Amino acid sequence: MDLEFNVQGGDFVRAGNASSQIKKVLKQLNADSAIIKRVVVALYEAEVNIAAHAYDGVIRANIDTERIRLLLDDNGPGIPDIERAMTPGYSTASSAVREMGFGAGMGLPNIRANADEFVITSEVGKGTHLEITVYLNQ
């Protein structure tokens, strides 16, 4: 099953829409609630990242009985140093974003911690690509 969501840069109000929809789908599929929680937390962080850093982005979800795979592509500044971005507490968020309660620098590490498989690639000046896989039966 495939689902697709658009995310607007700067729209923190609607960030969370995709994770709420995915959550509902996984509940209907009778997935384990602890697994649902990991998916939703990882996806919400990723949605907020697009809202905080990118101009816009697309989230594609592919679900089968084994796993959920989330592909996130944004048009944005990209990440020059991915290794540093993966360090807990490291953040490039603007002070305006921090004032809204986001940008504490836990986003990417938190996504990785909740995913079974996590791939991140980025091109400076173009955008970032994330692949988050969570197995539904483990």
Add this chain to the structure above:
Amino acid sequence: MRENTADRNSFRHALTIDPDVCVGCAHCMRVCPTEALRVRQGKAILQNNRCIDCGECFNVCPSGAIVIKQDEFDSIFAYQHRVALIPSIIIGQFPEDVTPDMICQALVSIGFTKIMLVEDSVEYLIPQVRNYVENADCEKPIISSYCPAIVRLIQVKFPSLVGNLMLLRPPLDLTTAYVKQELVREGAAEEQIGVFYITPCAAKIAAVKSPVGEDRSEVTGVFNMDYIYNRILREIRHKDVDPSIAVKYKPLSARSLRWSLTGGEANEVKGSCLAIDGIANVIQFLEKVENEEITGVDFLELRSCDQSCAGGALTAGNRFIAVEHLHKDSVALSSKKVVSDKILCDYKTANEGKTALRRVEPRSMLKLDEDMGMAMQKMERVNRMMCHLPGVDCGVCGAPSCSALAEDIVQGEATISQCVFLQRTMEQNKLSPDHAFKIMKQVWGDDRFKKNCHKPYKSK
């Protein structure tokens, strides 16, 4: 209506629909927060596994077809010691000239031998709640288990949050254990003690009759507050209460009196605590908690009714007036220490080793099938169907929303031709108007299509 022990196991809900009274107006179906109602053959049908006993349907039913089951009043007379456990909000129901003493005297006059306020145990409970929130090794926020409709909501709709529920028994249980102990100490035989709870809502009945997290409730029976309110007021207005009845209202501490109101719990717990009332507000908030969109909260007091228990479906007075009345009373009490160390000690003995609830099990209503492969097939069918359904959620199909109809169809409980929009499309092809009419009658019954100048309405 009297419940015997055999009925206790099968009694899952306090709310039932009387099909002889129901006119199939579907008002209930539109307000149910868990989409537990459908209309078939012109009658509302309640789906037991989805109902959380919140009472929203009861509040909007114009014909009085939704019944909140209570015990037979005369069942109290099977006991020599008959305790009425009244919630503090009952005081706020009556006109100002009816004093708490008069309420207690009237209760004795109709047959009770002892009157206790449910919140009598709150002073004993508060340190335990504080300790629980500070030291619990479960996930934050800790969610109060005070409101039984909220416990049931989390079980069916937010199964991943069952681990956040505070596993402490509510004041009702603690007070019941205490009052039984005290009566036994005074020489009563335990089997001669009946403890009867006067409830402001349906959820609390369900909590007594089919408790979650404990085997059985110690409460003997339950009466609806609207019924008892009428009995009390009749006693006061139409009879001179026997002056020999010397029973006096025993005041609570200010914070005990406010416990069942919005903020009653949250104000007594340290840390970041929120109080949210109204089932729609609660659902909206829990969605965000579940996504971890909201973090850093230590304690959540969640109540199904607007204005918490003062807004219960079985209350008699206006909820805002009742809240104001209790707040005034609690301000007058605020400096007084009314609970002695001895009483706290007696509470401890009465509840030793039984203050904890068992782990609450989820019972998700959302899954389309136990088997994930089947669930996925069903979901794909639902999604395809949603492309055809109009998305206006008109309810004319007998389901509360287009998505509910689509799910009913894949579960084999409805047919796609129940949708009036699709009927029009089908009539363009092969569906005869006669057949379409017959389908609508299957949902709404024959009477819905007859002229009726006396449709019931209710303003509350």
